[in-house]
Amino acid sequence: MREPHRIEASPGAITRVPGFRAAGVACGLKESAQPDLALVVCDRPATAAAMFTTNAFKAAPVLYDQALLARGGAGRDATSTIQAVVINAGNANACTGAQGLRDAEHMARLAEAALGLPARSVFVMSTGIIGQPMPMAKAAAGIEAAAKELSTAGGAQAARAIMTTDLVPKEASLRLDLGGVIISLAGMAKGSGMIHPSLASATAPHATMLAVLVTDAAISAPALDAALAGAVGASFNRITVDGDTSTNDTVVALASGKAGNPPLEPGTSAYASFAQALGEVCTSLAKQIARDGEGATRLVEILVQGAANDAEAELAAKAVATSPLVKTAIFGADPNWGRVLAAIGRSGARVDPGRVNLWLGPIQLVGAGEPLPFDPAAARAALQEAEVRLTGDLGLGLGQAMVWTCDLSYKYVEINAEYHT
């Protein structure tokens, strides 16, 4: 048997969890002939938790899912009935008014009918262009087709069907021994542009960051909520591609209980193990998104430590991660550390310039606020690796935060200037 708790990114992650089937089909929502509609279905009602974008313009499926959760339909009580997720790419169903709300609900009804599930048992997620009505005939045909193709080998195709400008699917899975019961945990995600998630429980907007997490663990709804909030806060909420928070960002987690473990409750070591594993899956998916950011040639990992507190560390790290000057310098492999300090200095985090240290990978560039001599060739080499690491120490306190982003290339401009509505 595979060693438990070793994360994997190989294809078909979500359908490696016992009890989950999936499918991805092409129904013409994308202009290309690529798959654009996915279904993920559990063999039993699952406990559900979700987090949504904080953008004020929330897409119709976000509003639909939020209402579903608020109603207790989704794992909020003993009669939890969430059993599937329908996801489409090609159209975000955002800024689409009252018709958009009807369309999102209709997609749920169509999926429930095709799967033989009761009302209010399906989450809806959409990504794609904003402000155009959902082509419902295509979506309906896609739901029908996907329901017929569901299989325990369908995870990889589902992960492909939710892609937009993504170049690669994002998947992660692991197994975990919880007191002798092996539980499986897996997720898939999409996102490449309009990536700066700011997800909150039970509120959210226009998304380009979507993630579905599935497990066969038994866990109470409040415990799943808490574990998800912790995992998302340190993963999806710590990535940025372009600083633009979407109207559709959604993360849902479904826990079937099929593994038969005693239900996980906060405060227990089994819960802590599960929560940590969920964090690992989310972090893996989040880093896959940053690495595949629009036009990206490198993943950039920014650690700020020594801040007055964690919130200020996050402010500073995100200022660096969203700085076009930093991101273009990394694309150009130029160790222009002045741009990094300038971004930290404008972030709002408390800074005493004379205490700041900065490293590029293992190379210290700044000590106590002043330039240190360094080997430019070594610095350029560190900037040409697939993963670039910047570490800033503010020398003030114990606050720290890790953030992931990518560089800013010509290709970013091409993707976003030549993609026409």
Added chain:
Amino acid sequence: MREPHRIEASPGAITRVPGFRAAGVACGLKESAQPDLALVVCDRPATAAAMFTTNAFKAAPVLYDQALLARGGAGRDATSTIQAVVINAGNANACTGAQGLRDAEHMARLAEAALGLPARSVFVMSTGIIGQPMPMAKAAAGIEAAAKELSTAGGAQAARAIMTTDLVPKEASLRLDLGGVIISLAGMAKGSGMIHPSLASATAPHATMLAVLVTDAAISAPALDAALAGAVGASFNRITVDGDTSTNDTVVALASGKAGNPPLEPGTSAYASFAQALGEVCTSLAKQIARDGEGATRLVEILVQGAANDAEAELAAKAVATSPLVKTAIFGADPNWGRVLAAIGRSGARVDPGRVNLWLGPIQLVGAGEPLPFDPAAARAALQEAEVRLTGDLGLGLGQAMVWTCDLSYKYVEINAEYHT
């Protein structure tokens, strides 16, 4: 005589103000052979006011000028002695530690000696690369040479000498009839990248936005302070190219009193006229900076109105102005209004989606939060004009703010990825 109060952007603005001389010379601080050091000198001690970047990493010349102002040397009392400004491009003298502070002070001393002025009578401004020591031999030679070339025709050359990645100099002037006394008011500025000024009185950091404002009006120091703060708040603090606030941003204003008007005091109509005129000069310069942003092909003017208050309107307008997705869509002339709404929605301004209206130039794209039919060809044409106007009305209150930015092009990436430290 030219009609008073008509703004002009023609060359040599600052030396059109009686009593001011200027020069710009090449002393080798830039790699090119272009002019890189400017002097601006008044024929008498002038009342001075200044505003500086709020970045925590303040460049040495910023710290020097702040200390000068704090000491009352600069127009803070009847013995105001500020009479000149020395400005260099090619080196920001930022993140340069104790040596940087000594170098900034030394530049002031050299200028004072070359001009025969008393100590503490010269402001220093620097722009260029961060983290490298100022080549003082070159700077000293430049100050000597510029002092010899000072003339009442030197304004245009001075405006060129302070450019970095700017393609064109930024100048503006006007004349104003204050109760029968004609006063002159002019300014020059530089800035193209690292442009997201956040200037405050008596505090500031690494600048790429520099401006010098000169007038022959007589005005008290507190009145000049107040007029400058108002003018900067609605002009330089309302532009952004890349969202990156510099370590050197500085705006200084010198008022010589040579025009002989009764000193302007807040609360009078003459002061109000002067303050408005100063605002016009600053707005002209600020728009020139946004229009010449790195890689810009268009000036973008964003007006948000109907916000709950002015501060929220500014939040919303700046979120749109710093959105890479909006800026690349404008570069691509794509009326992708969903990106504009998404930026407003993530800005933190209060938004009721069902009340939002959006216009591109005269074309309404969104009404009460829902898409309106529009002529795509007309929208594309509006996006291809040299000035693109976006107007959002949030329908909540009386708050409004105007912000200027530019589009995001391939050239932006080229300038910033291929410029090496």
